[in-house]
Amino acid sequence: MARANAEQQQQPATGMTLIVLVGLAIAFLLFMAFLNVVKSGNLLNENNLLFATLIFYAGAGALYLGFGVTGTPSYLKFASLSTWAGLLANTGAIAHRWYESGHAPFSSVYEMLLSFVWTLAVLTLIAEKKYGVKVIGTVTMPVAIVGVVLMQLLRTEVHPLVPALQSTWLHVHVTLAMLAYAACALSFALAMMFLIQDNLRTDTVLAVTSGSTLAIYAGIVLTRFEKGGALNLVAWNPEVKSEVFLSKGVRLFVTVPDLGWLMALTLLVVASPLFFYAWARWKNNDSFLAIANRAVFLSILLQVMTLVMFIVRARDGRYPSLDAEGLFPTSLAASPFILSGLVGGVFISLLYLLLLWRRSDLQRALPTADVLDRITYKTICLAFPLLTLMIASGAYWANQTWGSYWSWDPKETWAAITWLVYAGYLHMRITRGWRGRPAAYFAIFGFVVVMFTFFGVTYLLPGLHAYA
Amino acid sequence: MALDLRAVGHKTWRTIASIQTGVVLLILVVILAAAGTVVLQRPATEPDEMQAAYSPQALHILDALGLTNVFHAWWFLGLLALVSLCIVAASIDRFPNAWRYFSRPYKYPDPTFRRALHPQQSLPIPDEESGLVAAERALHGMGFKPERVIPKDARENHFGIFAERHRISELAVYIVHASLLLIFLGTIIDGVWGWRGYLSLNEGQTSNVVDTRDGSTRTLPFSLRCDAAGQENYQDGSPKKWWSKLAVVAGGRDVLTKEIVVNDPLLYDGVRFYQSSYGSNGKVDKLSLVATPSNGTGAKQTIGMTVNETVQLDADTTVRFAEFLPDYAVRDGQVYKKSNYLENPAAHLVVTSKKAGQDFDVWFPPMADVADNSKAPYQFEATDLKLGHFTGLQVSHEPGQWGVWSGVVLMFIGLAFVFYVIHMRFWAVPVRDPQTGKCSLWIGGSANRNRDAFEQRFNQLVTSVETELKAAPTRSSGVRVATGVAS
Numbered sequence A: 001m002a003r004a005n006a007e008q009q010q011q012p013a014t015g016m017t018l019i020v021l022v023g024l025a026i027a028f029l030l031f032m033a034f035l036n037v038v039k040s041g042n043l044l045n046e047n048n049l050l051f052a053t054l055i056f057y058a059g060a061g062a063l064y065l066g067f068g069v070t071g072t073p074s075y076l077k078f079a080s081l082s083t084w085a086g087l088l089a090n091t092g093a094i095a096h097r098w099y100e101s102g103h104a105p106f107s108s109v110y111e112m113l114l115s116f117v118w119t120l121a122v123l124t125l126i127a128e129k130k131y132g133v134k135v136i137g138t139v140t141m142p143v144a145i146v147g148v149v150l151m152q153l154l155r156t157e158v159h160p161l162v163p164a165l166q167s168t169w170l171h172v173h174v175t176l177a178m179l180a181y182a183a184c185a186l187s188f189a190l191a192m193m194f195l196i197q198d199n200l201r202t203d204t205v206l207a208v209t210s211g212s213t214l215a216i217y218a219g220i221v222l223t224r225f226e227k228g229g230a231l232n233l234v235a236w237n238p239e240v241k242s243e244v245f246l247s248k249g250v251r252l253f254v255t256v257p258d259l260g261w262l263m264a265l266t267l268l269v270v271a272s273p274l275f276f277y278a279w280a281r282w283k284n285n286d287s288f289l290a291i292a293n294r295a296v297f298l299s300i301l302l303q304v305m306t307l308v309m310f311i312v313r314a315r316d317g318r319y320p321s322l323d324a325e326g327l328f329p330t331s332l333a334a335s336p337f338i339l340s341g342l343v344g345g346v347f348i349s350l351l352y353l354l355l356l357w358r359r360s361d362l363q364r365a366l367p368t369a370d371v372l373d374r375i376t377y378k379t380i381c382l383a384f385p386l387l388t389l390m391i392a393s394g395a396y397w398a399n400q401t402w403g404s405y406w407s408w409d410p411k412e413t414w415a416a417i418t419w420l421v422y423a424g425y426l427h428m429r430i431t432r433g434w435r436g437r438p439a440a441y442f443a444i445f446g447f448v449v450v451m452f453t454f455f456g457v458t459y460l461l462p463g464l465h466a467y468a
Numbered sequence B: 001m002a003l004d005l006r007a008v009g010h011k012t013w014r015t016i017a018s019i020q021t022g023v024v025l026l027i028l029v030v031i032l033a034a035a036g037t038v039v040l041q042r043p044a045t046e047p048d049e050m051q052a053a054y055s056p057q058a059l060h061i062l063d064a065l066g067l068t069n070v071f072h073a074w075w076f077l078g079l080l081a082l083v084s085l086c087i088v089a090a091s092i093d094r095f096p097n098a099w100r101y102f103s104r105p106y107k108y109p110d111p112t113f114r115r116a117l118h119p120q121q122s123l124p125i126p127d128e129e130s131g132l133v134a135a136e137r138a139l140h141g142m143g144f145k146p147e148r149v150i151p152k153d154a155r156e157n158h159f160g161i162f163a164e165r166h167r168i169s170e171l172a173v174y175i176v177h178a179s180l181l182l183i184f185l186g187t188i189i190d191g192v193w194g195w196r197g198y199l200s201l202n203e204g205q206t207s208n209v210v211d212t213r214d215g216s217t218r219t220l221p222f223s224l225r226c227d228a229a230g231q232e233n234y235q236d237g238s239p240k241k242w243w244s245k246l247a248v249v250a251g252g253r254d255v256l257t258k259e260i261v262v263n264d265p266l267l268y269d270g271v272r273f274y275q276s277s278y279g280s281n282g283k284v285d286k287l288s289l290v291a292t293p294s295n296g297t298g299a300k301q302t303i304g305m306t307v308n309e310t311v312q313l314d315a316d317t318t319v320r321f322a323e324f325l326p327d328y329a330v331r332d333g334q335v336y337k338k339s340n341y342l343e344n345p346a347a348h349l350v351v352t353s354k355k356a357g358q359d360f361d362v363w364f365p366p367m368a369d370v371a372d373n374s375k376a377p378y379q380f381e382a383t384d385l386k387l388g389h390f391t392g393l394q395v396s397h398e399p400g401q402w403g404v405w406s407g408v409v410l411m412f413i414g415l416a417f418v419f420y421v422i423h424m425r426f427w428a429v430p431v432r433d434p435q436t437g438k439c440s441l442w443i444g445g446s447a448n449r450n451r452d453a454f455e456q457r458f459n460q461l462v463t464s465v466e467t468e469l470k471a472a473p474t475r476s477s478g479v480r481v482a483t484g485v486a487s
Helices: A002-040 A046-070 A073-101 A109-131 A136-154 A168-197 A202-224 A259-283 A287-315 A336-365 A369-402 A410-430 A436-460 B005-017 B019-038 B047-053 B056-065 B067-072 B074-103 B111-116 B128-141 B167-193 B401-420 B451-471
Strands: A230-234 A245-247 A253-256 A318-320 A327-329 B120-124 B147-149 B160-165 B195-202 B206-212 B217-233 B239-250 B253-261 B266-268 B271-293 B301-305 B310-314 B317-325 B327-331 B334-339 B346-353 B358-364 B378-397 B424-432 B439-447
Touching (some): A002 A046, A046 A073, A046 A109, A109 A136, A109 A168, A136 A336, A168 A369, A202 A230, A202 A259, A202 A287, A202 A336, A253 A318, A259 A287, A369 A436, A369 B401, A410 A436, A410 B019, B005 B019, B005 B074, B047 B056, B056 B067, B067 B074, B120 B451, B128 B160, B128 B439, B167 B401, B195 B217, B217 B378, B239 B266, B239 B378, B253 B266, B301 B317, B317 B378, B346 B378
Antiparallel strands (some): B120 B439, B160 B424, B195 B206, B195 B378, B206 B217, B217 B239, B239 B253, B266 B271, B271 B301, B271 B378, B327 B334, B346 B358, B424 B439
């Protein structure tokens, strides 16, 4: 009894540790930033604001994670506070950008990420305050952090708007798109939490998370591995801040030695938990799951190492190319997908570990499965009209600009596909009475499609939305 | 075995109207549309680009499958038509039920319904009438208009209170489906009767012939003239604005003039003209020169000329603007035109002197290898070069637009109703226990969506009925409800 009492008293103490640690980290980083400000003599520029956004969101993410793991309410208070501070800096960055460029910040991937992260933070605070989904930040804040990091890489100079983009409808269109996509992101996070609360087996999560990381590494190795263990990366011209093109649409690749081997090795290690999982299922022997869990731990270490090596090698330096004579520089900005894939892989694996170690605490902190299911549905009820409005305003704008409201360009087509997927969700839910698991899987699938529409189409498929 | 046509027809109908068919068709649409975004598409991609991207065998297979032009293929349009048919069929199939629900509201809940309904609550009441009055008052207080349900048949004892709000919500989904069909109708009209094309006009040029997308031309019943066109740049040189001053000429006179810019087209007779591109056409509008006699006697003259124009400089000297090269190169003392792009322009003048009986070549910029400008009887200084420009116009005729945009507006209305307007119903029925003779008020409620929020409202109603019951003076239990009650 006394022991239990002691533990109860101890919990707030450990709670304070994390807050103090995160607080110290934030203070330290702000101090470093302050030194930078003193050196440059310029406080409110976009870089500083972005940096502050990153610091506060990262702090919020750590505290949300801490709350998810321990359920200590004081974490949450400080996490919200940190999110508010980050949101403030984020708003400042948007305002600064807007002021500097003279147009709403929606005309490049960088500017859209800025708005997307902002919307995500706002929705997170709303979900937390209004619906009481307190750990939502555990999922949304890391997404926001990845967004801000990507922004640092994709930083572009302020470009004036080409004539086609000078339209009020553009702002309407893109604002709606960001709102809709952020609502979809929220529904995704809620659906994941539903699955946890709905007692989805931990080893199923193991299979899915290691499957996802496997897919990331397989994608990298299959497309970029070069003979002799090198890795192909896009060459980068630092002067014009752009990829190097051999001819229209054909990028120049440089081969970075040894990184290929490292990627292949990580691929094997990342695949091993899945292998052990399959073995355990096949033999019906759960002891292999314990091995699989250890393999996940090992894979995280190796993934972090790969990430560090990748950053070190790809950040700068000059490398030979198979297609042209001489040495060419590359940059992290030239490979945003590989980088976000690597970061995402680490993040996914860490989320699994969180679930593995702290599942019961997590479940105590979350609202009931029923509530999560309903809020997921509600967010999609919000996202769907927004998606509809987004497509309609885009069509109207296209009609004003190109004389055609629908031309089956890849972005349009994928927006329509996203709309159809969510329409399917609503029909299944309303007429077929889909609840719980199937609905949650559907919501997750919907967000995957949204992500492809947002990023995949821009980078992988050609079309009119080239500037977006 | 005789073929029962009616049975076959019925079965076909059931298949088309089923939600499974709809889902399968939509999945097909999604897969094919996705394929159409991954595979390069024919009219947008040039044939040589296609050949560069795919091997001949792959290209052959893709072409044979129709995957290189998915969105205009008959089978894709057919699939969309099938989807529309499916929506129509499903709507027709389900509509009568929904309409019955809408037109004949269920006002008196029978015992079976009362047992199954959630949420529900029973409150003890002194007698039927006071319970009904309390329910009425509570519903009034919540902004509802309750109505008394009176039995049609004197033998029945079907007394109760019924209140509802937003019954239209039951039909909202049909509004959405109808709007989708309206949009489809608009696009079909555009697909059949609409056309798109391109018209390029030099400044001052008039034309009524449009190059359409399918490679043919279309003659308009009116002509379009470009009076002026221009481009404004940002400081970094990237284009900020393109504009064209256009005039519509019909029956020999200007009927409409407008300066169009990107995002602001000209509309005449159902045909719209969009600013799409702008550039130099490689022709000279005006070359301005200052001519000074070489021997120093005589005044300076300022002249302006276009290509092939001849200007008299003095009694026996003329100058002709012989040719203009937008992009020139010199090889072996000869000037060549390298390209039609305005990269490196050169002007060629020919000065003819009757007295000397000789032609002198003058080049701008001066080219020592080609001709010696200083030999000519006049020395020229080029002060300005005005180049001719063309404006590129997208032309489109889309007679189905009204359908598309009204469909879009209707869809918003429908979606607003579907998601945010809730059909709420409340019933209150006094029930007397046959054994004990005690009276209680059964209260039930139902909403077609957002049930958790509705339950709060229901609890609010129950609390409010309880308050009303407490406030009301107890009536003697002898008075039965049957005495002509009306609210």
